[in-house]
Amino acid sequence: MTQQIPSTEPELAGVRNFRDVGGLPTVDGRRVRHGVLFRSGHLAHATEDDAAFLGALGLHTIFDFRNAADQKLEGPDVELPGVRNVNLPLSDPADGAEFWKMVRDGDLDQLREILADGKAANRMIASYRMIITERTGEHSQVLHALAEDSVPALMHCAAGKDRAGLSIAVTLLALGVERDAILADYLESNAKHRRYKVHRSSSAASAYSPEVMELLSPLFDARAEYLTAAFETIEGTWGTVDTYLEQGLRLTPQTRERLRERLLD
DSSP states (O other), X not given: XXXXXXXXXXXOSXXXXXXXXXXXXXXXSOBBOTTSEEEESOSTTOOHHHHHHHHTTTOSEEXXXXXXXXXXXXXXXXXXXXXXXXXXOSSOTXXXXXXXXXXHHOOHHHHHHHHTTXXXXXXXXXHHHHHHHHOHHHHHHHHHHHHHTOOSXXXXXXXXXXXHHHHHHHHHHHHTBOHHHHHHHHHGGGSTTTSOOOOOSOOSGGGGOHHHHHHHHXXXXXXXXXXXXXXXXXXXXXXXXXXXXXXXXXXXXXXXXXXXXXXBO
């Protein structure tokens, strides 16, 4: 039996983008149960009060989708007693390391070269498509774990927007949540208090000029076009969501039903 979590969203000091995805409607009239599936940014900077709040959720498993480079930059997650931590990197540690170094250190001309004229948004779209097609094993592992014993669960990456956002979206697809509701939850990451804080190496004002921030914004936005690209990739590769779940993620009808029993009211 899972705990009833208060509906008021907590103000966590050191964890960005935390929320309970409970309440989202399914196409057959059910809803995601409150207190069983949470999402957030990384937990490396959680305060003592944050850790106490997270510890009171009754979590079984935390899925951390960060890679080794992320963990080196931000630090390991705070340890929560009795909670299983599962690290499933959804991007290769070497993938884009030089790119992200440029984001932190590059001057305006360098940023224009790698980000301007739609390059930043196109990079994000390509990344979403690649995670869908190349990380089926990881997404399969998450869904099977949730169906067996891993709830309540928290999924996070660095910002809680892209890798966690996709994994939450895949889970919600498997539950039969309405597509518009999945997109609306994803876009919640744009709220000012949720957004990942952009860190650049220089503290000079020019490092955060309006043009620099505009160039960087596609990397730190949750945009409908990104998640739509993921959905289109599922349908373009497998034909239907059901086929993607059954053939791509090896989710049998029986496992999918167990997943729904654990996560839906």
